[in-house]
Amino acid sequence: MTSACDSRPPRVGGWDGMYPIKITVTTAMIGDLVKGVGRDRVFIEVLMGPGTDPHLYKASPDDVRKLGEAVGIAYNGLHLEGKMGEVLESMAKKKPTLAVAEALPQGRLIQVGEVGGKPTYDPHVWFDVKLFSEALGPIAAWLSEIDPDSADFFQANAEEYAFGLSQLDDYVRSAMSEIPKERRVLITAHDAFAYWGRAYGLEVRGIQGISTESEAGLKEINDLVDLIVERKIPSVFVETSVSEKNVQSLVQGSRARGWNVGVGDPLFSDAMGTKAQGAHTYMAMINYNTNSIRQSLLADR
Numbered sequence: 001m002t003s004a005c006d007s008r009p010p011r012v013g014g015w016d017g018m019y020p021i022k023i024t025v026t027t028a029m030i031g032d033l034v035k036g037v038g039r040d041r042v043f044i045e046v047l048m049g050p051g052t053d054p055h056l057y058k059a060s061p062d063d064v065r066k067l068g069e070a071v072g073i074a075y076n077g078l079h080l081e082g083k084m085g086e087v088l089e090s091m092a093k094k095k096p097t098l099a100v101a102e103a104l105p106q107g108r109l110i111q112v113g114e115v116g117g118k119p120t121y122d123p124h125v126w127f128d129v130k131l132f133s134e135a136l137g138p139i140a141a142w143l144s145e146i147d148p149d150s151a152d153f154f155q156a157n158a159e160e161y162a163f164g165l166s167q168l169d170d171y172v173r174s175a176m177s178e179i180p181k182e183r184r185v186l187i188t189a190h191d192a193f194a195y196w197g198r199a200y201g202l203e204v205r206g207i208q209g210i211s212t213e214s215e216a217g218l219k220e221i222n223d224l225v226d227l228i229v230e231r232k233i234p235s236v237f238v239e240t241s242v243s244e245k246n247v248q249s250l251v252q253g254s255r256a257r258g259w260n261v262g263v264g265d266p267l268f269s270d271a272m273g274t275k276a277q278g279a280h281t282y283m284a285m286i287n288y289n290t291n292s293i294r295q296s297l298l299a300d301r
Contacts, residue, residue, distance in 0.1 A: 014095070015071045015146055024070035026081050026088075027054055028272040029126045030100050032282040034074050036161040037139045037154050041147065045070065052271045053241045054080050059087045067091050072146055074139070077102040078109070078123035080270075096146055101125045103138035110194050124269070128195035129172060129286060133165040168283055169199075175294045176200040183297045185233050187224060187250070189242040192269040202293075207246040221246065225253035228261050235262040235296035239269040264296030 015021055020043035025031040031044045038044075047063050048054050054076070059067075064087060067073055073091055075081055077099030081088065091097055101109075101123055108131055109121040126132045136158040144151035176184070184202045186193055191206025205224060227233065228250065236251065238244040247263065254261040267289050273279030279288045 021071050021143075021146060022069065023072045023074060024066050025073070026057075026075040026084065027270075029132075029282050029285070030074050030076055032272075033100065033132075033135060033161070034139055034143070037136060037158045038143055039153075039157055041150055041153070042143070048271060050271055050273050050277075051241050054270050055082055057081065058083045063087075070095065072096040072098070072142070074098045074100055074142075076100055076123055076125075078121050078125070080123035096142065098138065098142045100135045100139065104131060104134055108134075110198065122191075122194050124192045124195055126195075126282065127193055128199040129165050129169040130199065131195065132282075133162045133169070136162050136165075164283065168286055172286060172290050173200055175290045176202060178294060179297045182231065183234060185227070185231065186293060186297075187228065187233065187236040188267060188269070189237070189239045189244065189247050190269070192239070193267075196289075207250070208242070221249050221253065224250055225257065228254045229257050229259045232259060233261060233297075234299045235264040237264045237292070237296070238266045240266045240273060241269060241271045262296060262299060265292040267292060 019041050021038065021041060022043050022045065023034055023038070024045045024047065025034060026046075027048050028046050028050075031046045034042060035044050045066050047059075047066065048057055067087065068091075072095060073088070074097070075084075075088055078101045079085065080101070088097065104125060106121075109125070111119045112122050113120045125135075140151075140154040140158040143154045147154075179202075186197060186202045186204045188204070188206050190208035191204070193202075193204045193206070196202065197204035205227070207220060207224065228236065236247055238247045251261055251263060265288075268279045268285045272282065272285045273288070277288070279285040
């Protein structure tokens with residue numbers, strides 16, 4: 001059967017005019033946004049599946065092949081995919097490539113330091129739903145560069161998805177407001193939830209730093225145990241993509257001092273989950289985390 005697209009000339013990045021347009025993405029969160037905008041006109045290949053830590057991820061030869069075969073590449077940026085940086089920079093010279101988080105307003109990002117006199121930012125932008133939704137416009141514009149004839153289609157989809165995310169943002173805000181202020185302390189395996197804390201009014205503490213490459217020292221563990229015991233924090237959280245070793249040290253240290261801190265359902269931080277886990281889409285992931293945090297911080301100990 002002959003496609004209606006067959007007579008179209010090649011587009012940006014070597015696209016031959018045939019749908020779906022193959023887009024390779026690093027994380028599933030980015031893939032979900034691109035799919036929400038492109039719908040059936042794009043095919044999404046995700047490199048980092050459930051349980052994957054993007055901070056430590058190294059591109060395999062198969063990943064390089066998938067990147068090479070793609071019409072376009074979308075990734076988070078802000079050094080989330082630290083060990084893939086050179087590969088992604090090389091690919092950006094050959095085909096349409098979008099660093100989604102770097103397309104967000106810089107003034108809305110959380111600065112965490114400086115390198116060579118330039119600011120560095122927390123890459124975990126998807127944990128502020130409203131902020132993350134602002135990437136939909138740049139994604140629609142980027143896909144429109146590849147397929148100009150679908151620009152109105154992409155823009156309409158972006159607006160529809162943004163409406164759904166605004167409702168999700170309202171839900172998270174409402175759910176977090178149900179937690180008494182003295183209990184709004186989110187302690188996790190690594191410091192991935194600063195955007196969540198800023199957006200939804202929680203104090204956030206990570207055992208490890210922004211990247212899981214950083215190591216937690218004995219002082220950091222002991223300081224957090226002090227905080228948990230003194231403020232009677234009901235629960236701490238492991239993450240599906242990070243070792244739970246340090247969190248268990250917090251639990252044991254707190255219980256040795258007479259406070260029976262609980263462990264909430266594992267949070268999805270740097271990677272989404274499976275359908276069976278109820279976290280296979282970005283919206284499902286946020287819903288899951290919201291419910292886990294609310295229930296665990298409301299628990300009586």
